[in-house]
Amino acid sequence: MLFTPYRRSLCLALYIICLLAVSPAQALKLYTEEYPPLNFTRDGRPTGLGVEVVQEILRRTGQRAEIEVVPWTRGYHAVQTQADTGLFVTMRTAEREQLFKWVGPIIVAVTSLYALKDSGLSIASLDDAKKAGIIAAPRQWYSFQTLEAQGMPNLYGVLGPKQMMNMLRYKRVPLVVADNVTLASLLALAELKPADVEPLYTFMSTQAYIAFSRDTDDLLIEQWQSALDQMKADGRFEAIYHKWLPGAPLPE
Structure with missing residues (x-):
C-alpha cells in the first residue's frame, strides 16, 4: 500500500515519539x-x-x-x-x-577565626577582629564573602586554603578562617594539627x-x-x- 504524504508525516511523528519514550x-x-x-x-x-x-x-x-x-x-x-x-x-x-x-x-558548619596557640590575641566581636591584624581567607569562600560584607578592612583574599594555612604556619598572618567540619584537613595542608591552633571568635553557623x-x-x-x-x-x-x-x- 502506498503511503500518502499525510500517512508518512504521521508515521514519522510516531517514530520520533517512540524514540523519545525509550531514550534515557x-x-x-x-x-x-x-x-x-x-x-x-x-x-x-x-x-x-x-x-x-x-x-x-x-x-x-x-x-x-x-x-x-x-x-x-x-x-x-x-x-x-x-x-x-x-x-x-x-x-x-x-x-x-x-x-x-x-x-x-x-x-552544619560553625565558622570561626583561628590563630596559632599562644598568639596572645583576644577577640570578642567583629569590631575586635578588625583591629587584630590580617585575616586570610580564600576569595571564593562564603566566609570571605560574609566578612567582606561586614566591611572588614583587614581581610586578605588568597587563592586557596593551602596558601592560607601556610601563611598562618609561617606567621605571615595572625588569623585565618575555617569551619569545624573541615578544620583538620585544612590544617594538614600546612602540616599543622588542631592542637596547634585555637578558635578565637565564632562569627557564623551555616548549613x-x-x-x-x-x-x-x-x-x-x-x-x-x-x-x-x-x-x-x-x-x-x-x-x-x-x-x-x-x-x-x-x-x-
Whole structure:
C-alpha cells in the first residue's frame, strides 16, 4: 500500500515519539571540589560525605549524573550559567539564596577565626577582629564573602586554603578562617594539627546544601529533597554522616 504524504508525516511523528519514550533522561552534571572530608578525590574517584549522600540520592531516584571534582570557582560559575547542573556541598547564605535551587541540608558548619596557640590575641566581636591584624581567607569562600560584607578592612583574599594555612604556619598572618567540619584537613595542608591552633571568635553557623541551577526542573528538586528526607528517616543519612564526621551533630 502506498503511503500518502499525510500517512508518512504521521508515521514519522510516531517514530520520533517512540524514540523519545525509550531514550534515557538527560543526565545531570554535578560539580564538587577538593574539600575533605566532605568531597575529594581518592584513587581517581570522587568520595567523601557529600559524594556518598549524592550517590545514594541518585540510586533512590534512579537518575544518572556525572560527578566531577573541579576548582570551586569553576563549579560555582558553571551552576549559574549551565542548565541541569548542581554543586555540592554549598553553604546556603543570604547572598546566595536567589542564585540557586536548594536540596538539603547536608551538614552544619560553625565558622570561626583561628590563630596559632599562644598568639596572645583576644577577640570578642567583629569590631575586635578588625583591629587584630590580617585575616586570610580564600576569595571564593562564603566566609570571605560574609566578612567582606561586614566591611572588614583587614581581610586578605588568597587563592586557596593551602596558601592560607601556610601563611598562618609561617606567621605571615595572625588569623585565618575555617569551619569545624573541615578544620583538620585544612590544617594538614600546612602540616599543622588542631592542637596547634585555637578558635578565637565564632562569627557564623551555616548549613550546607546541594545547589542546583535556577532552570533545573522543580520536579527534580522535589524528588531529590524527598529522597534525602527518606534517608534521614530510615537512618541511612546518619550512617553516612557519622562515617565521615564521627560524633558531629546532625543538621536539623
